Amino acid sequence: MQTAQHKSTCPSVAGAMATLRYGHTLFFRQFFQGNNTRLGNININTSGIHSLNNNVSKNLVFVSNSTNIFENLALEDWLYKNFDFEKQSLLFMWSNTPCVVIGRHQNPWVEVNLKDMKKNGVLLSRRNSGGGTVYHDTGNLNCSFFSSRARYNRRSNLEYICQSLKSNWNLDLTISQREDIVLNNFKVSGTASKLGHKNAYHHCTLLVDVDSSMLQKILHASQIGIKCNSTPSVRSPTLNLRAICSQISVDEIIQVLGNYFIKNSSSQCCDLNFVNPSEENFPGINVLKLSFSNWHWIYGKTPSFVVNWPFGYQKPELQIVVQYGIIESLHILNNTIDRKYSEKLTELLLHQKLDNNLYNSIISSCVFKNMKDSYSNLKEILLLLCSTSVS
Amino acid sequence: MAFRGLILSVRLHPQKVFLFQNVRSVRDASTHQPFQYSDLEEKICTPDQLHPKPETSALVFGKYFTDHMLEVSWDSEKGWAKPIISPMHNLQLHPGAKVLHYAIELFEGMKAYRGEDGRLRLFRPDRNMARMLNTAKRSSLPTFDASEMIKCIKRLIQIDKEWIPHSTTSSLYIRPTFIATDPSLGVASPNQALLYVLLCPVGPYFTSGFKPISLLADPQYVRSWPGGCGAMKMGANYAPTIYIQKQSELLGHQQVLWLYGADHQLTEVGTMNIFLFMVNKDGERELVTPPLDGLILPGVTRLSLLELAREWKEFRVVERTVTMAEVIEAHEENRLLEIFGAGTACVVCPIASISYQGRAFNLPPAESSLSQRFFKTMSDIHYGRLRHPWAVDIEIFLISY
Numbered sequence: 014m015q016t017a018q019h020k021s022t023c024p025s026v027a028g029a030m031a032t033l034r035y036g037h038t039l040f041f042r043q044f045f046q047g048n049n050t051r052l053g054n055i056n057i058n059t060s061g062i063h064s065l066n067n068n069v070s071k072n073l074v075f076v077s078n079s080t081n082i083f084e085n086l087a088l089e090d091w092l093y094k095n096f097d098f099e100k101q102s103l104l105f106m107w108s109n110t111p112c113v114v115i116g117r118h119q120n121p122w123v124e125v126n127l128k129d130m131k132k133n134g135v136l137l138s139r140r141n142s143g144g145g146t147v148y149h150d151t152g153n154l155n156c157s158f159f160s161s162r163a164r165y166n167r168r169s170n171l172e173y174i175c176q177s178l179k180s181n182w183n184l185d186l187t188i189s190q191r192e193d194i195v196l197n198n199f200k201v202s203g204t205a206s207k208l209g210h211k212n213a214y215h216h217c218t219l220l221v222d223v224d225s226s227m228l229q230k231i232l233h234a235s236q237i238g239i240k241c242n243s244t245p246s247v248r249s250p251t252l253n254l255r256a257i258c259s260q261i262s263v264d265e266i267i268q269v270l271g272n273y274f275i276k277n278s279s280s281q282c283c284d285l286n287f288v289n290p291s292e293e294n295f296p297g298i299n300v301l302k303l304s305f306s307n308w309h310w311i312y313g314k315t316p317s318f319v320v321n322w323p324f325g326y327q328k329p330e331l332q333i334v335v336q337y338g339i340i341e342s343l344h345i346l347n348n349t350i351d352r353k354y355s356e357k358l359t360e361l362l363l364h365q366k367l368d369n370n371l372y373n374s375i376i377s378s379c380v381f382k383n384m385k386d387s388y389s390n391l392k393e394i395l396l397l398l399c400s401t402s403v404s
Numbered sequence: 405m406a407f408r409g410l411i412l413s414v415r416l417h418p419q420k421v422f423l424f425q426n427v428r429s430v431r432d433a434s435t436h437q438p439f440q441y442s443d444l445e446e447k448i449c450t451p452d453q454l455h456p457k458p459e460t461s462a463l464v465f466g467k468y469f470t471d472h473m474l475e476v477s478w479d480s481e482k483g484w485a486k487p488i489i490s491p492m493h494n495l496q497l498h499p500g501a502k503v504l505h506y507a508i509e510l511f512e513g514m515k516a517y518r519g520e521d522g523r524l525r526l527f528r529p530d531r532n533m534a535r536m537l538n539t540a541k542r543s544s545l546p547t548f549d550a551s552e553m554i555k556c557i558k559r560l561i562q563i564d565k566e567w568i569p570h571s572t573t574s575s576l577y578i579r580p581t582f583i584a585t586d587p588s589l590g591v592a593s594p595n596q597a598l599l600y601v602l603l604c605p606v607g608p609y610f611t612s613g614f615k616p617i618s619l620l621a622d623p624q625y626v627r628s629w630p631g632g633c634g635a636m637k638m639g640a641n642y643a644p645t646i647y648i649q650k651q652s653e654l655l656g657h658q659q660v661l662w663l664y665g666a667d668h669q670l671t672e673v674g675t676m677n678i679f680l681f682m683v684n685k686d687g688e689r690e691l692v693t694p695p696l697d698g699l700i701l702p703g704v705t706r707l708s709l710l711e712l713a714r715e716w717k718e719f720r721v722v723e724r725t726v727t728m729a730e731v732i733e734a735h736e737e738n739r740l741l742e743i744f745g746a747g748t749a750c751v752v753c754p755i756a757s758i759s760y761q762g763r764a765f766n767l768p769p770a771e772s773s774l775s776q777r778f779f780k781t782m783s784d785i786h787y788g789r790l791r792h793p794w795a796v797d798i799e800i801f802l803i804s805y
Contacts, residue, residue: 090451141451293522297566300454300471307448314450 071101074271078289080151082112082138087301088290089157089216090141095297096159098212103159104274106267109149111224112136113231116144116205120243120315126235127400135231137403139311142216144205145246148231152222152253154263156270158215165213167192167206174202174219177273178266182258191247194219199252221263222255237394238324243316308368312338312401320398322391331391338401339366354384362395372399436483438548439476441555441801447490448472448563460569463607465749466577470564474556474601477585478546481595487556489563495598498587502594507640508584510539513748514704515606516561516576516798518568519788524561525795526578527786529554531704536580539636544593545582553580557601558798564603565798572787573608577748609750614776616756616769617745620652621661621728623668628699635698642675649674659745661758664699668728671699676745676753677706680726681719681774683739690720691774697725705746708794709778728760735765743767744775752779 075092077085085107092105112135115121121137124146130137135148149155158170171194175186189195194202194217204217232248254261271285292299304310317336321329332344340362345355357380365371375381381392449471458468469492476487502508514532517525533550540547557578561568568576579602584594625648627641628634634641645660652660659674670678671694680692691713694700713721734740745753752775757766784790 094456292565296570300448300563300566301451303446303448303563304451304454307446307450309447310450 072274072277073101073103074274074285075103075105076267076271076285076287077105077107078287080108080110082109082114082136082149083302083306084290085109085155086114086138086140086305087298088288088295089214090301090305091290091295091298092157092159093141093207093209093212093214095295096212098159098161098164102164103157104271105157105159106270107155107157108151108153108263109155110136111148111150111227112138113146113148114138114140115146116244116246117141117314118143118244118316119146119246120239120241120318121312121401122234122237122315122318122398123239123241123243124234124246125231126233126397127402128397130231131400131402133227133231135227137311138305139314140205142205142207142214143244145203145244146232147203147218148223148228149218150223150227152220152224152255152263154219154221154266156217156219160213162208162211162213165206165208165215167204167215170215171202171204171217173273173277174217174270177269178254181265181269182254182261184254184258184261193249196252196254196257200249201252201254219266220251220253221261221266222253225251225253235397236324237397238321238329239318240321241316241318243318306403308338308366308401308403311403312367314338317341320394322394324394333362335367335398338368339364351384354380367398368401369399372396375399436478436546438552439484439487439556440549441487441552441559443486444556444559445486445488446559446563447488449491453491457567457605460571460574460605460607463569463574463605465606465609466604468605470567470576470603470605472560472564473603474560476548476556476599478597478599479595484546484548489556489560492602495600497585500587500589502584502586502588505589506584506591507638507643508543508545508594509639510536510543510545510582510637511639512536512578512580512637514578515748515786516568516578517786517788517795518570518575519786519795520572521788523788524565524568524798525786525788526554526558526561526798527796528704528708528794529557529796531707532580535637535702535704536582539638540582542633542636543582543584543638545584545597548599555801558801560601561603561798567603567605569605569607572783575606575786577604577606578602579604606749609753614752614754614779616754616767617658618656618757619659619661619673619755619759620655620657621663621668621670621758621760623663625660625662626664627662628671629664630698632698635696635701637701645675655759657759659753661760663728669699670694670726670728670731672701673745673753673755676747676750677701677703679706679709679742679744679746679752679775680731680740681742681744681770682734683741684720685739688720689718689741690722692722692724692726694725695723703747705748705751705782708782709746709752712778712781731758732760732765735767740767742770742774746778751782752776 077088079085089105092103096103113125113130115124117140121127125137156174168188171188171192175188175194178184178186184196187195192204193200201220202217204215206215207213288294290298315338317334320333320335322331323329328347330346330349332346333340334342343359343363361374361378361380375392375395381388454471471492472489473492474487474489477485497504512532512535514529515527519525530550533553537547537550561576580599581602582599583597585598586594586596627645648660661673662671663669664671672678677693677700682690682692684690693706693710696702710721713719731740743755745755754773754775755767757764781790785792785795788795
C-alpha cells in the first residue's frame with residue numbers, strides 16, 4: 014500500500030502546493046516529491062521522445078491492485094478526466110471479483126436476473142462506455158487503452174493483444190468484423206470505447222479463466238414483460254483462453270501485455286506500475302467511487318421503460334411506466350382489476366423508487382393478500398423489480 | 405402531539421407544565437423529532453455530472469459551488485423529512501413562498517480547511533450551529549439537533565472534499581441556509597421550511613498581503629437597534645446595507661463603519677465585528693470590542709480572538725461600548741494602536757482610516773501588529789500547524805457535541 018510522503022519534508026513542495034491546480038490536468042502529489050515513489054517518474058509535460066507509433070513519446074502501464082469493480086471503474090474515469098494524453102499513452106489493466114457490468118445506455122432489469130445476482134453475491138455496475146453487458150470475475154482481464162482523441166485506434170490495440178498473445182502462447186487469435194477477438198469462432202473478448210473532446214479510451218475484456226457456468230447463469234434474464242429502447246446486448250458463444258492453452262493465466266498476460274506495450278515506445282519508464290486506487294494517490298477518486306456505486310447511476314440512469322403485466326398475454330391488465338428507476342405512472346387496463354385494489358396498488362407503488370424500501374412495503378402490504386391468487390405472479394414480478402441493491 | 409408535549413415538559417421542568425399545556429394548541433416546531441444523520445440519503449452525481457474545478461487563482465468569493473448540496477425539508481404536520489445529499493440543483497419554489505415576501509430566511513457562514521498534514525478541518529462548527537438555532541427560533545423556523553446537522557455537513561464535505569483547495573491560503577466556505585417555503589401570503593409562522601447547505605471553494609481574502617482599508621462612518625445609517633434583530637444572522641439584515649456600502653465606495657472607501665446612538669457608538673465594520681487595540685487612560689494596553697448587548701452579531705471569529713487574548717494574558721481584554729468621541733481622543737493622544745475588523749471571510753482586516761463628519765482619521769500601520777499575530781495564530785489552527793480543539797477533523801464522526 015503506497016503511503017504519501019508528508020509534503021512538508023520537501024521544502025520546494027510548499028510553494029508548488031500553494032499554486033496547485035486541482036482540476037482536470039492534475040499533477041499527482043507524488044510528482045512533487047521526487048523519484049522515490051512508484052509514480053514518481055510520471056511527468057505530464059515531458060517533451061516528445063520519438064517512438065514507433067505516431068510520435069507517441071511515452072507508453073505507460075498501470076495495473077490496479079484492487080479487484081473492486083467500483084474502484085476500478087472510478088480509477089478508469091479518473092485517468093480519463095485528469096491525465097493529459099497529448100504526448101503519452103496508457104494501458105490500464107484490471108480484474109474484478111464477480112460482477113456484471115452493463116453498458117451506459119442499458120437496462121439492468123432486462124439484462125440480468127437481479128434476484129439471482131443477489132443470491133450469488135454478484136455486484137451490478139454500469140460503465141461509462143456504450144455496448145453490451147459483460148460478466149467479470151478474476152479470470153477475466155480488462156484492458157483500457159488511453160490516448161489522445163487523435164491517436165485513438167481500436168484495431169491497433171486489439172492487434173497488440175493478438176500479436177503478444179500469439180507470440181507467447183501461439184494462440185490463433187483473429188479480430189472479427191464487430192471488433193471482437195475471436196479464437197476458433199468463439200468470442201474471447203468484448204470491446205467498448207469512450208471518445209471525449211481531448212481524451213479517448215478503448216477498453217476490452219479478455220476471457221482467460223472465467224467461471225463459464227456462472228456466466229451463463231447470470232447473463233440469463235427472465236422475461237418479465239419489459240418494453241424499452243435501451244441498448245440490447247448481443248449474445249455470442251464465448252470461450253476461455255485457458256480452455257485452449259492450459260499454461261495461460263491473467264497474471265502472466267498482464268506481464269506480457271504490459272512489457273510489450275512499454276517496449277513499443279522509447280521511454281525510459283520500464284516498469285509496470287501497480288497502483289492503489291486511493292484518494293491519496295488519485296485525489297478526487299473517492300467521489301467517483303461513490304458515484305459509480307450509487308443507486309442513481311446504476312439503476313436511476315436506465316432509459317424509461319414499461320412493464321406490461323401479465324407478460325405474454327395479448328392484452329395486459331397493468332402497465333407500469335418507470336423513469337429514472339422510479340414508478341412514474343401506473344395504468345390499469347381493461348378494468349380487470351377491482352377498483353378498490355387498483356387504488357391501493359397505486360397508493361403503494363406510485364412515485365416509489367424500485368429499491369429495498371419498496372420491496373419491504375410490498376412484502377408487508379395487505380393488498381396482495383386480498384387479491385385473487387393469479388395476482389401472486391404480479392407480486393413476484395414487482396419484488397424482482399425491487400431487488401435492486403448496491404455493493 | 406399534546407401528550408408528547410406534556411411528557412417532554414415534565415421531564416424538563418415541572419413548573420413549565422402549565423406553560424406547555426397552555427400553548428399545546430399551537431404546533432410547537434421543537435416537539436418534532438429532529439432529523440438524524442443515520443437517515444441521511446446520498447444521491448451522488450453521476451460521473452458526467454461531476455464538474456471540473458476552477459484554478460485556485462480564479463476563486464472569486466461565492467462564485468463557484470461544489471458538486472453536491474445537503475437538503476432537509478420540514479413541514480408542520482409531518483415534522484422533519486430525511487436529510488438528503490444530492491447533486492447541486494435549483495430549488496422549486498411557489499411564487500407565494502414566504503421567504504420571497506417576508507424574508508423569513510437565515511444563514512450561517514463557516515469554513516473548512518485542508519491542513520498542511522492533508523487532514524480536513526472544520527472551525528468551531530458547534531458555535532455556528534448554536535447561533536443558527538438561536539436565529540431559527542427568532543425567525544419562527546423549526547429547530548433541529550446541532551450535532552446531527554454537523555455530522556450531515558461533515559459527510560457533505562467528505563463527499564466533495566477534493567473541492568477544498570490544496571493550498572494554505574484557500575479554504576472551503578460553508579453556507580447553511582434556512583428558508584420558509586409555504587405558499588401562502590399570510591404574515592404568520594411558516595408551515596413549511598427548507599434547510600440546505602451549499603459549499604464554495606474560496607481563495608485568500610487578501611491576495612497579496614494585508615491591505616488596510618478605509619471606512620466611512622456616517623451616523624445617519626443605522627444597521628442595528630435595541631429591540632431589533634441586528635444580533636441575528638438573518639438575510640433581512642444584509643439587504644439594506646448594500647446601498648450604503650455602495651455610497652461609501654463612491655466616496656472612495658472600502659467598508660461602512662456602523663454607528664449607533666446619539667453618542668455614535670462603534671458597532672461593526674461592514675459584515676465584521678470591530679476590535680480596537682489601544683492604551684487606556686491609565687496607561688494600560690487593552691483590546692476592546694463592543695459587548696453582545698443585542699446590537700452586535702456574535703461572531704465566531706470575534707469570540708475566538710477574545711478567548712485567545714484572554715489566554716495570552718498580555719493585555720486587558722474588555723467587552724464594552726466604544727464611542728467615536730473616545731476613538732478621536734485616543735487618536736489625538738496617540739493611544740490608538742490598531743483598529744481591525746474580524747470575520748470568517750478574512751479573519752482580520754486592518755483599518756487604515758476612518759472618515760467621520762468631514763474629517764479623516766488615519767491610523768499608522770503598527771510595527772508589531774496584534775491583528776497579524778491573531779491572523780497567524782488562527783491560520784496555524786486552521787491549517788493544523790497548531791493542534792487545537794477548535795479545529796475539528798471532518799472525518800472523525802465519533803465525537804458528539
